[in-house]
Amino acid sequence: MRRHVYVVATLLTALAVLTACGGSGDDPEPTPRRADRAERLYQGHGGASAQNPAFSPDGRSLLFTVFHDGYNEGEAALRVLPLTGTGGPRTLLDESDRAAVNLPGASWHPSAGVAFASDRAGRDEVWVIEPGGRPVRITAHDGDSGYLEPSFSPDGRWIVFQESVEKESGEPGLGSLWKVRRDGTGAVRILDGPATHTDNRQPNWSPTGDRLVFQRREAGGEDWALYTVHADGTGLRRLTTTPGEHTDPSWSPDGRSVVFSSTAGGLDLPQIFTIQSGGGRPTRVTNAKNTYDGAPSWSPDGRWIAFESHGGDEDHPTSLWRVPAPRSG
Template sequence: MRTRTFFAAAAAAAVTALLLSGCAESGSEGGPQPRPTRASGAPPTGGEHRADGAELLYRAEGGRSAQNPAFAPDGRSVLLTEFSEGYNKGAAALGVLPLDGGRTPQKVLEDPDKAAVNLPGTSWNAATGAFTFATDRESGHDEVWLMTPGGSPERVTRHEDGSGYSEPSFSPDGAWIVFQQSWEPEHAAVHGDDAEQDSLWKVRRDGGPPVRLVDGKGTGTDNRQPNWSPRGDRIVFQRRAAGSENWALWTVGADGTGLRQVTDVPGEHTDPTWSPDGRYLVFSSNLGDLPNAQVFVVAADGGRPVRVTGDDGSYDGAPSWSPDGKWIAFESAPGGEANPAALWRIPAPAL
């Protein structure tokens, strides 16, 4: 998902990228790709298939947009956000989609005229059984919340400076939640901040004062969509210089030290999440000047990317790796992000 802050989606990037860090593999510049094979032992979806091997999981009706698939810890369902008026538009509800026969999500949180949005990746935590999300249900700005599928929403953060706390994800032990802080332009001007200098913070699951990990204003950078690694030692996120159209993938230690850049060439490399073993990152990219972003995989310490999806006529993004490592779920908007997205999955590549 192109980052949806509480005030706007990030601007689309003009791309000149030909490679990620190092030399790209043959085909990772938009050419022919070795297609992954169907995951063994996986139940068929019985639905629509694409030429690249992707299988439809869910398509909403009435112009609604299904986005941000995040696997349940047992891999049998996915958490999702459903926007009421198109891609990143209108009110948004959370739903849980079963993967073993059901094709309609069960709504778990829906507030009229409010937006409850989860992040793909590690938003659903095995240690607590809860998932975390952002919503403006009690204030004029986003706060971090959590809930279990059958429970009631619990508010985690409380702040009054006019910024939005969004894109949260859990640490593996469930003790911490990392999130991004974003500013509306009018609030940024008042507080001396920049609307394109998002910072990253972490907060304990049971609340308390947040701890800043990455200072957007102090570094002149825009930092978004943080996802915790399976080992709990590092956090991946997307970063750009304030005002730039080029996003790169970075990681940082769980204590805010040890910043490392994963991709280092111009382009739009976004939506990063981890493989279950922590060795790889799956992300969305227009690598090689693609007409629409596609899903790629790269080693967590950098290297040559592998292209996973192959439908140049659709935007493919917001990917999540299944807990068993066999599948990658993602959102796909035919013709680009001006159109509603549906949820798909594709076998993970053999790496």
């Protein structure tokens, strides 16, 4: 596969073209705000669910996935929401009968493009698209597994992702973590889920380039914990030790903290928390009753955390919100 090199100027020009294209309809109501200072950025129409917010490298836009048929259901498209000025989200990729899904966190690199997973080639593979361009396939593999949840290394040369296999019952099996070069070569398995009897998911590369953060649970277990590991698979370390289900991790822009979704403290529904990258006691960021808050991403300037949110009903579509971020570190 021929290697594609992208420059920042081209990316920003393409983004300007993208935002001039037709949108998908935005919410005309005044901005709703919550008591915890969270404010709503976008809510889809009908049963559409807006998920997985990830900031653009310049912090002026928000990449997200919209599932057309509800939360994690049906076809899915990639859209970009401007955070300055007016206007609703613009479509980056929307293909009939296909699902294109990004990961919260480091899924948009200033020179390498937007990384996402899609079944547009028949099975879930890792793809990259430059705003205003066409998708470029990164992985191609055989078997029954899917390659999902990709994120970029800080230099844009590598992509880390998860490999997932469904059991015969339809339930997910034990996930492994892989990395591959941006040009599609050099695929290496970092953590072998079946061999270690663990399920490993949602890897995000740190902005300092030295570690990955991800969620893991033991085979047959129910609760997820957060771990960090070096990109070569060494230095595995558990990050969260408090009881609860801890998921959706991504990094602060300085790499000193991790933001995630958690039921820490005995919560019935997850809220947004942060924790120092070396471990410690989680700090709660959102505080909304009867509300699920998940899939958080930290803004490049460190001021905001974007996340998805819905009422307590698991099947209810999510909308996109942001909340002032606590001081990192």
